Amino acid sequence: MTVLLIITILILTGIALWQITKIFELSQLGQKKDDSQIATEKDNDLNGKLMFAFLVFIYAVTIYSFWTYSKVLLPESASAHGPAYDTLLWISFAVILFAQTLTQAVLHIFAYQYRGINNRKAYFFTHDNKLEFVWTIIPAIIFFLLIIYGMITWGKIMNFEEDEDALVVELYAQQWNWKARYGGEDNVLGDANVRFLNDFDGKNPIGIDSSDPNGMDDFVVTQEFHLPVNRKVIFKLRSQDVLHSAYMPHFRAQMNCVPGMITEFSFTPTKTTDEMRMNSDVVDKVNRINKIRFEKSKLLTAKGEESLEPYQFDYLLLCAKICGTSHYNMQMKIVVESEKDYEKWVAKQQIFSEVIQ
Numbered sequence: 001m002t003v004l005l006i007i008t009i010l011i012l013t014g015i016a017l018w019q020i021t022k023i024f025e026l027s028q029l030g031q032k033k034d035d036s037q038i039a040t041e042k043d044n045d046l047n048g049k050l051m052f053a054f055l056v057f058i059y060a061v062t063i064y065s066f067w068t069y070s071k072v073l074l075p076e077s078a079s080a081h082g083p084a085y086d087t088l089l090w091i092s093f094a095v096i097l098f099a100q101t102l103t104q105a106v107l108h109i110f111a112y113q114y115r116g117i118n119n120r121k122a123y124f125f126t127h128d129n130k131l132e133f134v135w136t137i138i139p140a141i142i143f144f145l146l147i148i149y150g151m152i153t154w155g156k157i158m159n160f161e162e163d164e165d166a167l168v169v170e171l172y173a174q175q176w177n178w179k180a181r182y183g184g185e186d187n188v189l190g191d192a193n194v195r196f197l198n199d200f201d202g203k204n205p206i207g208i209d210s211s212d213p214n215g216m217d218d219f220v221v222t223q224e225f226h227l228p229v230n231r232k233v234i235f236k237l238r239s240q241d242v243l244h245s246a247y248m249p250h251f252r253a254q255m256n257c258v259p260g261m262i263t264e265f266s267f268t269p270t271k272t273t274d275e276m277r278m279n280s281d282v283v284d285k286v287n288r289i290n291k292i293r294f295e296k297s298k299l300l301t302a303k304g305e306e307s308l309e310p311y312q313f314d315y316l317l318l319c320a321k322i323c324g325t326s327h328y329n330m331q332m333k334i335v336v337e338s339e340k341d342y343e344k345w346v347a348k349q350q351i352f353s354e355v356i357q
């Protein structure tokens with residue numbers, strides 16, 4: 001990678017030097033007149049046609065990208081606010097795509113249409129108030145509407161009530177793993193602080209304050225965390241060291257974890273993990289991944305190595321801030337299940353007062 005960068009820099013420096021020498025040569029007065037730098041009709045014709053060809057090229061790349069890469073997009077959302085979020089995204093996307101397609105067409109077709117031929121002279125046109133008014137006012141109105149719509153959607157997603165029924169879960173980020181803490185029986189998280197991390201011989205990995213009775217029934221999980229379907233969850237986010245970001249793409253949720261403060265995000269999961277595994281987009285994706293894994297396994301077993309396990313869909317909590325060397329692997333599995341299964345899982349967890357005994 002570094003080698004590639006150095007080569008690129010050297011090539012670009014070379015081109016820059018070559019251009020500077022050319023400018024210097026052209027600026028020398030009193031030298032013999034050199035016509036080789038003046039565009040001929042053939043050059044103009046070629047450049048005009050290349051402009052048109054470029055338009056065809058960018059349209060082709062756009063269509064190809066949609067065709068090839070749309071299948072790697074996320075499946076339908078699994079949270080209550082997800083559809084509103086997706087609609088906002090797709091409307092913004094449609095507006096941008098329409099404007100880009102239109103303006104690029106105008107730009108390149110004009111450059112082709114009015115390329116220099118037959119001593120054609122350019123029409124001298126200073127300005128037109130009506131035209132400038134139109135191309136200022138239309139984008140202004142569209143942007144205004146998009147921003148208002150975005151702010152309304154943002155407000156609906158971000159302003160949530162602290163209601164009693166909501167499940168409170170703390171996500172604790174550190175380089176490079178996640179831990180989740182639940183409030184236990186009382187659904188209230190006890191106070192916590194990094195100062196308590198070393199208490200109880202490393203049995204207090206997220207620094208629960210043992211003098212706060214609310215924390216005694218809290219429990220901490222490290223491998224996966226469970227959520228009951230159709231119940232609002234309020235996430236309290238903390239970071240131990242640097243800036244991290246809790247990203248749960250299937251629920252269209254993301255919030256920074258900032259050292260020294262608690263940030264919040266809330267959503268209601270609407271599909272269990274099992275339901276999501278049946279989603280046709282997810283089934284397709286899993287099949288594609290397993291086909292690749294199967295091919296890789298064949299190569300591995302030929303070398304006498306172990307074959308790869310088939311992939312199964314799971315919701316994930318990821319880190320969306322480049323937070324250090326193992327950032328890429330900072331993830332935790334999320335299981336969404338029925339209230340009954342969730343209660344069963346909770347019953348199996350060891351609470352803080354038991355852990356520190």
Ligand SMILES: [Cu+2]
Pocket residue numbers: 173174176243244245319320321322323327330
């Ligand atoms: Cu991180």
